[in-house]
Amino acid sequence: MAAILPGRAVLAASGPTRFAWAQLKYAGSWNPNTRAAARFVEMIERRTSIEPMPEIATIVPGSEALFEYPFLCISGRAVFPRLDSAAADMIRRYVERGGFVFVDDSTGIPDSGFFEGAAAFFGSLFPGRKISPLQSDHTLYQSFYLIREIPGRKVVRPFMFGMDMDDTTPLIICQNDLLGAFDGDASGYTHQCEPGGERQREMSFRMGINIVMYALTGNYKKEQAHIPFILKRRKGIQGAP
Amino acid sequence: MIPLRELVFLNADPAWMLAAGLVAIISLASGFLASRGIDPRKRFALFLLRFAALAFVLAVVLRPAEKEDISRAKRPPLAVIVDTSKSMAANSPSLAEAARSSPSLADTARSSPSLADAARGWLESHKPEFERLSRYYRPVFLRVDESPREISGPELSQIDAFSGSSTPLSRSLEAVGKSYPGLAAAILVSDGRDTVNPGSQPPSMAFPVYPVAFSERKQPNDVWIETVDTPPVAFIRTPVDIQVRVGASGFGGRNVTARVCDADGNVLKSAAARLEATGETAITLSFTPNRTGRKAYSVDVTTFPGEASAANNSAQFGLNVVRDKTRVLLVAGSPTWDVKFLRRRLAQDPGIDLITFLILRTPMDMTLVPQNEMSLIPFPTKELFSEELPTFDVVIFDDFNFGPYVPVQYLENVAAFVKNSGGGFAMIGGERSFAGGGYGNTPIAGILPLSIGPSAPGAKSFEPADVHAALTSSGAAHPIFQWIPDKLENRMFFESLPGMTGMNRFLTARPEAVVLAEDTKNGAPLAAVMETGSGRSMAVTTDSLWRWTLPYGGPVGGQGGEGVYRDFWTRAIRWLVHDPEMEQVKCSIPEENVRAGARARMECRVLDRSYQPVGGAKLRGVLSGSGKPVELRWIEKEAGLYEAKMPMFSSPGIGRVMVDVESGGMSVGHDEMEFTVAPESDELMRLGVDRKYLDALAAASGGRVFEAEDASVLKALEETGKADTEIIGSRTDEIWPFWRYLIPAIALFSADWWLRRRWR
Known part of the structure; x- marks a missing residue:
């Protein structure tokens, strides 16, 4: 079952074929930064050519609706949810067929129970695949912005974790409470970003946009690096980006 | 007894x-x-x-x-096998007939006795031995050429017709083994030239084979092309290497030149090499095919004076020239799920070289960040749509609004790329496609299968509603959508696929277009294709095809979902680039090969734009290569299948057929193919004894090659026969x-x- 949370109605709804932020709604603290996603989606729409669905979709574990949203966020401030085997198997198939999962650990604690639980869960779903820190040259850090520092509400780890499959990384795990940096309303943000303050918040938005852009474009930016070689004799460059 | x-x-x-x-x-x-x-x-x-x-x-x-x-004595059968093919008669008066088509044979034909003569003499002089052997064996006398035939003993030494036009030696020996169970041994009188499987290893036999060698005979002086090794396919605009293996006898140390020519006789490449005194000389020729299709080429090597045969100094070979990789340019107006999954699919296809340009930020988006902190690059429109456009095979606009980025003149290039250069073009739906992308009055509108009509005031050109998609009758049979051969089942299968949402509006199919799928609610086209000039175009009016690849379950669950989406795009790209397997007019030759002096047929299958058989079509086919170009006369064998008898080719070479098909006054399509015409017989392609083959044959069967004057083998057979007796009683x-x-x-x-x- 999927539900739609109220968000900013900027564009007319055109069904979920466009990018939509979908979040796993499990029993427990599934949405610790309640206004973060909507605010972030607004930022995506403002800064990029992506025209996201303004509504935030929630996916109940085990719901077939998961397959209508190729992007899924799992967030939490306590322990990682215990999913039954049917729900877990559904997530495994979802990832194998092209779905993308972003896990945001909102605890702000190194090696928290939430992070350990997420690593154990995906480790058991994909035996033999490693969840490891992403190297600084990963496409994620250059899919839209050039990212050199890994931000969030807190800087628990100076890198993101990921799990590779073929030539992409369909699972990204952030330990820095990225959504915590976005949470707030028109009157201001809910949390301070530590230790970098507003610069760190801006970097968090950039990182978030890079994550969504990576989910949508994969290794596009890496391929682009080779295009000058492919398009020999490239001379003047015209037009917009 | x-x-x-x-x-x-x-x-x-x-x-x-x-x-x-x-x-x-x-x-x-x-x-x-x-x-x-x-x-x-x-x-x-x-x-x-x-x-x-x-x-x-x-x-x-x-x-x-x-x-x-x-x-x-048990008297098991003992075969005496005489090769009566033409090659045995080389260098003899009985070669005169063969020499007519190869004048250079005539001199040598008069000069020395042939292997056939030597064989006759050997058989005659060993009659007493055969007589003795008949006490212990049941002699079976056979002549082999096209197939083995039993003859009587007296006929053996009087064989005069060494005229077989082929020698499937290995196959014949196997057949003899099957026909005579318990065969004790076979004495083989042959030059060892298996013309059906030349160069192949002889099979192992259940009986020993004792080939007779006539080593005192001098091998004829000759240079010949042993084989031409070619790759299974060649790629257009990519050099291909062929290896010509040249055999020589009596010309060792001489320089030989090998040439490869196209069907028109143009020399594509030549190379020289010094001939080995014994064995083969390999010469590699590299050339670059510049057209796709079934092509035929000829190879020749220098003919020296005094050669036994000049006919074996040339050979023909066919080559299927295909594209190396289909180069696809995908331009998308925004990173969407449709783009993500399309890119993922095309990138997974090893036959596709994909270049993508995505608009990640529009001029309308906020720019709060310095350029050096962003990874964006300018859109190289000039390179893509002017300089490099001809290097692509297919261009796809996916939800792309050209206005802010691409000048109209570049759209003219795209249209010309399709109409004049045979390129493929596809437009995928979305808010920025068709009318939404402002293509109504652009050159792109001229190549689309859908006309962009005027939109109603205030109406959106992209309707975000559910699509009730169904295949049309044409779509159910079209290769792009053909998952299941049965049209009805295929339509049902299509309707069972995950649903789509969002469709472009104000579009109608052009008269020359074929609508493959539509929205059953209002008949609006969902997918359509069209031939436009020498190219092809496709329109898909939704941006949710990606749903096929991420299904939860249903009939396309498991790997099936991925497969449905993969098949659709693979076939669509192949159709757009005129993949020969998807052409409406397709010629073929039912015979295994075409030989000089033999009749052969040409078949042509004709399908309409919906890939339905076309009955009553008018075919015009011109055959060249057999002398003056001749027009073929076609008869319709069954609906959509036409056949023509080709005139006989008088000599080996290359044939070419070009077929144009019309139906109801309209052109249906065109096909052309080149094919090789083999010599009437391969017998005179290799002259002299292939001792290597005979040795290998004897070794594989447990026998041995023996010289004509060596009586030890026949004696040994006699002794073996003597020892192998059984007691049937006493007195x-x-x-x-x-x-x-x-x-x-x-x-x-x-x-x-x-x-x-x-x-x-």
């Missing part, structure tokens, strides 16, 4: 023999003792006399006889009748008695 004799006793009871022996010894001893006092010489004479008398008595008692075993005859022993015994005993009395 072979009798074997031995001595036996009819009364051979051991008790009797013991008793008789004892009586004889006692009698001899008592006679000797009783003669004491007699002169020793006379005494010895008496002993001998008694001994002789007793010997006859023993013969009377034991009855010696002669036993005769009757044995019989026993008494040597003498009873009285013939008794009378001498009585006479000798009487003499013994009389002399004892006298000498005492």
